[in-house]
Amino acid sequence: MSTLSNPEAEALVTSTDPHHPANHIGELCRNFYSHGWVTGTGGGASIRHGDHIYLAPSGVQKELLRPTDMFVMDYKTKEYLRKPPVLKPSACTPLFMAAYTERNAGCCIHTHSQWAVLVTLLCEQAGSDVFEIERLEQIKGIPAGPTKQGNLGYFDKLRIPIIENTAHEEDLKDSLEQAIKTWPDTGSVLVRRHGIYVWGKDVAQAKTQCESLDYIFQLAVEMHKLGLKWTQ
Numbered sequence: 001m002s003t004l005s006n007p008e009a010e011a012l013v014t015s016t017d018p019h020h021p022a023n024h025i026g027e028l029c030r031n032f033y034s035h036g037w038v039t040g041t042g043g044g045a046s047i048r049h050g051d052h053i054y055l056a057p058s059g060v061q062k063e064l065l066r067p068t069d070m071f072v073m074d075y076k077t078k079e080y081l082r083k084p085p086v087l088k089p090s091a092c093t094p095l096f097m098a099a100y101t102e103r104n105a106g107c108c109i110h111t112h113s114q115w116a117v118l119v120t121l122l123c124e125q126a127g128s129d130v131f132e133i134e135r136l137e138q139i140k141g142i143p144a145g146p147t148k149q150g151n152l153g154y155f156d157k158l159r160i161p162i163i164e165n166t167a168h169e170e171d172l173k174d175s176l177e178q179a180i181k182t183w184p185d186t187g188s189v190l191v192r193r194h195g196i197y198v199w200g201k202d203v204a205q206a207k208t209q210c211e212s213l214d215y216i217f218q219l220a221v222e223m224h225k226l227g228l229k230w231t232q
């Protein structure tokens, strides 16, 4: 448990800076809610701020988050420095932690986007556990990965692994970690019939990657409806 005094713990979520993680997570989730990404309490976002991990509570309306709702974990000790009373930390916490630990991420986003879910269903129908698409300009919005420089190019194929859903969010941890190991350059993992986890070195990279992916997923679903192929 926290060794911080109450004023020290409250200082972790008190800032006039809109980009302070205690303020930023709520603002991001309100934006994501408008896209249908965090509807009905599902999905969310977490930010790493130095050695502090900011996490939203579980099972709450993510578009209503306030700074005082935030959990703050010490990254090194994994202890909570601040815990709002009554609430529990997001069930996505072990998955966000995998992105921080395995990929040195600065921000991790989980959405329940219907486009992401539909793409996993189309891949399921095709017997595939990887979403693949090529020759779309928006692919250039996706980082190439930690072993490469910059973003993917127009002639690169985008590949995103798909893991199977589990009864409880936290039980996705092992398969997400496995996908991260198997796909060293991926910045996202789709969860069949559920949504997607996306991470980046900072909020901007995670958010813009998430936006590019959602655009591509919507296009992929519409292409499928028109009988157009995702790859040659």
Ligand SMILES: CSCCC(=O)C(=O)COP(=O)(O)O
Pocket (backbone or CB within 6 Å): 040, 041, 042, 043, 044, 056, 057, 058, 059, 060, 089, 090, 091, 092, 110, 169
């Ligand atoms: C209808 S939400 C079901 C649980 C889930 O998939 C999810 O992402 C919610 O996570 P939380 O942060 O609310 O624990």
Ligand SMILES: [Zn+2]
Pocket (backbone or CB within 6 Å): 042, 043, 110, 111, 112, 169, 194, 195
């Ligand atoms: Zn979820």
